[in-house]
Amino acid sequence: MTGELRVALDSGGIAAGAGEILEELRILCAAYPGLKVIAVGTPGMCYADPQVEVVIAGLPQVSFGNLTPEAVHYIFREFLEKKQFPDQEFLNSKAILIGGRIFGQPGAEPPQYILLCNTQIQGSPLPTEMISAFAAITKVAIADNFGFYNQGLAIQLFPSGAVYANLSEDDLLVIAQGLSRGELPSKKFWLAGNGQTRIASRNCGVINPESLSSAVAAGAYEALKKALSQMSPQQVIEEVHQSGLRGRGGAGYPTGKKWHLTALQPSPQRYVICNGDEGDPGAFMDRSLLESDPHRVLEGLILAGYAIGASTGYFYIRAEYPLAIARVRQAVREAREAGILGKNIFGSNFSFDVKIRLGAGAYVCGEETALIASIEGKRGSPVPRPPYPSQRGLHGQPTCINNVETLAFIPAIVLQGGQWYASIGRGTSTGTKVFAVSGHIRRTQLVEVPMGTTVHEVVFNICGGLPPGHNLKAVQTGGPSGGMIPASLLDTPLTYEDILAIGSIIGSGGMVVMDDRVNMAEVMRFFLSFNTDESCGKCAPCRVGGFQLRHLYEELCGGRGEQQTIPQIERIAHAMQAASLCGLGKAAPNPIFSTLRYFREDYLACLK
């Protein structure tokens, strides 16, 4: 047996027991020298933790999830050693099988393995005669899911990995008959992908994040080599400019422009900072990227340093992410040993090194001026802008701050060109965006989709909608600074402008699905407790206004509200929005307006 078993060991996987699974597999594989068990980051399907992806010559590339050590033994014996699918009874109760891990081209050879799946969200199980029709041809199993939904019945053939979808039961029977005569399914049903496009998260769940050689084998630092040998810093900025990339930390400011403005400042010393504070509750994009592919983010930071003329970079990572910190430390150490950090990188004139700084449980430190203060060892209190950090930042020098995900796009943009990146997405929202979908959702997971994909496509067609029993009420984006997207507006494309037009923001990428049991005034009470806990207290509109609002919501939700309560809330919210010093206070009223706009009846219900 040759190949590898990829066990997802990000902090979510570890918390779910992936460490034990890894140990079991290492013991089982000891007898097979060609078989490697590697610890990877998250492939995105957090709901399936602990999970393993099987990439072994001659076997279909599938994942098994919700594993226990006993299940691993069974899978090893049946699937790896006997080369047959685990018993369907086992797959229905002891572990799940996930297909659609690769989307192959239709091959010419007859399939050796077949996976079936009903991708309809409320679909019924496939009838047994259907399964027997395929069982007569070759080895067959029913997958828990193919990573996409609402595309009828689907089938995946191996070794090609080709997926055919949007099939009816009759279509499937025709395919079964065809296959038994050696004919492949009609190409009109062939599906090229699942709606996701992975750029920033491309190597997540694929490479070993604690190994430089594993990252390099997957193409890490190619872009840096290219930039240092063939491109001037201005050319790098120009590519980023052409890509149309906008900051993924929340504000959506054009990255190329920010770099250009920082590079313009006359100063002998400049800094670049990677913002890994990720404080929005329900967001785990940056954690996943840092834990699963730290070298990509590091490469992005080095390229940013080269472009703007900085010799020192910082990672600022929140202390609640110890694994991300450890993996970034490891990546920096290995890169330094390999000469990717330090003096004269790759023999060029460019020298650059990075330092790692930790947050300490303060959401406001994600705000750029507070973050700078925190790096300087002070309280994380924001200061008024201008001057912007690009003018006067860390230690008074021009400083460029970018979000983790923003930086993770840079290597691909440098390598494949700004034009290529700009060709993905929609309008001025180019490229892809990583979202973390959680809450009342069937599949809590990370998705990376072209911007312009609709909310509905993400929530339903990729994440499988809500668990049975309840309907969607709203999708919350932008964390406590964002807003609610009501069920009636789910067809809104995920672009900065379209989401803003309906009263929310793309934000950093957290997407929390709420079902019809949730009262939106209650959600606001909860958000305000967050905002008042996290307010730094520096300016009165946020400090005092926040507490007043919190109090009003507590009254309202406690059944003590009066007719005056709602107008009072609106008045304070307007004042707070207009007069607060930093984004925290300015944006805290956003979800208030959004819930009042779409869910006023929830407020009125509290008054009764």
Added chain:
Amino acid sequence: MGEPEPTQQSSGSDAICEFIGNLKVENDNLILALHAIENRFGYVPRQSALLLSKRFSVPLARIYEVLTFYHYFRTTPSAEHTLTICLGTSCWLHGSEKILRNSQNLLAELPPEERQRFGLSEVRCVGCCSLAPLVFAGKKVIGRLTPDKMKQIIEGLLSNRGDIS
């Protein structure tokens, strides 16, 4: 991973002096110094703040200004059993506020000497929302919590059974 486990035993003044004396951090980094102390002692003892104030040549008030701003640092020793419940949005939607309230009530009913063994606190999302709602028992994450499961965890810790899963 990477971070030393906090140890409670040797927080005598010699240990603190020695630790601060050997601390290798750059001068611009009070926060990393505080992290190192918190990791070592489980909180930031007053004596260490005094020593830091000398070491960084800043007034003690500056140290406390920073120390008290950040939720992550504690100024009193942590309890024998720390339970940190996530109040991020996903965990909240899955009932973590109620679990927190139940736990508070449960602990309030205990005799004071038992009660003191527990430190109950909150955190705002640790990025493992697929396990919502979750609690940290020490450094161990326990996910898909229910009020019953939480009750079992507390009872298990009370009777010093290590098996909290």
